[in-house]
């Protein structure tokens with residue numbers, strides 16, 4: 490698999506703020522890479538460094554085999570939508586696109602107009618951009634980013650301002666160009682569920698560092714089934730914990746709010762029920778559950794439910 494972007498130990502500080510902290514990042518040809526992180530995690534900063542909008546403080550960054558310190562030639566082969574798209578507001582949408590096409594030495598062809606139709610902005614292309622809604626601007630921004638069929642497309646929070654149908658259109662469009670144009674895509678969001686619908690690889694970023702780069706397949710595999718049990722009497726919770734540990738030698742569990750216990754290792758449901766019953770402890774429910782990707786992610790970035798205590 491060809492590596493299109495390789496970033497090693499990237500640091501970026503804004504004064505005292507360390508926006509990127511020894512971050513590593515790898516993009517492979519054909520990927521739809523979902524970059525996920527909370528507000529302020531460093532997603533935009535990373536994408537801006539790659540785009541050459543801001544300088545890095547230290548570290549190495551290679552895009553299409555070009556060292557960012559030496560050349561920005563690779564930018565011709567990339568499309569960017571980072572923060573709100575910049576257009577001349579007093580010009581019409583189509584004039585803005587024509588202007589960009591001239592800079593890129595390409596012509597606006599039927600295919601681009603078909604994409605405009607697909608994104609439902611064909612009817613406003615002859616209107617001045619200053620009259621566009623946020624969603625229309627965003628759609629025009631996406632069109633501008635892809636009009637030269639880039640090898641790498643970088644979209645920072647592209648669903649901002651899009652309505653539900655716009656989000657679905659974007660999702661389908663990205664899958665289509667990934668397949669038909671072989672465009673490799675980086676798309677950032679703070680919603681893992683949104684990314685998991687299109688991405689094949691996920692990068693989880695927190696406090697400027699890459700916590701994990703993982704294929705979607707492996708990520709799903711990690712969210713294995715677990716056993717959820719709720720004691721009938723809340724006061725019995727410490728006893729249940731004690732029996733799990735002392736009698737059943739089960740340690741891979743968490744106590745969640747509302748006296749819910751989640752057991753992750755393949756524990757036998759019947760044995761647990763019987764052992765608890767022998768000790769006069771009854772359960773109001775016992776069931777096999779599965780974590781959503783979002784729950785896994787919240788656990789990882791530390792914003793999830795509070796553990797009351799952990800084994």
Ligand SMILES: Nc1ncnc2c1ncn2[C@@H]1O[C@H](COP(=O)(O)OP(=O)(O)OP(=O)(O)O)[C@@H](O)[C@H]1O
Pocket residue numbers: 503506507508526527528529530531532533534535679
């Ligand atoms: N120009 C700047 N000057 C000072 N601090 C900045 C600047 N740009 C970003 N930061 C800081 O760097 C950190 C990372 O910001 P960044 O915008 O990259 O995060 P993000 O993951 O894109 O967040 P969001 O989802 O809110 O857009 C934050 O603490 C932010 O306040």
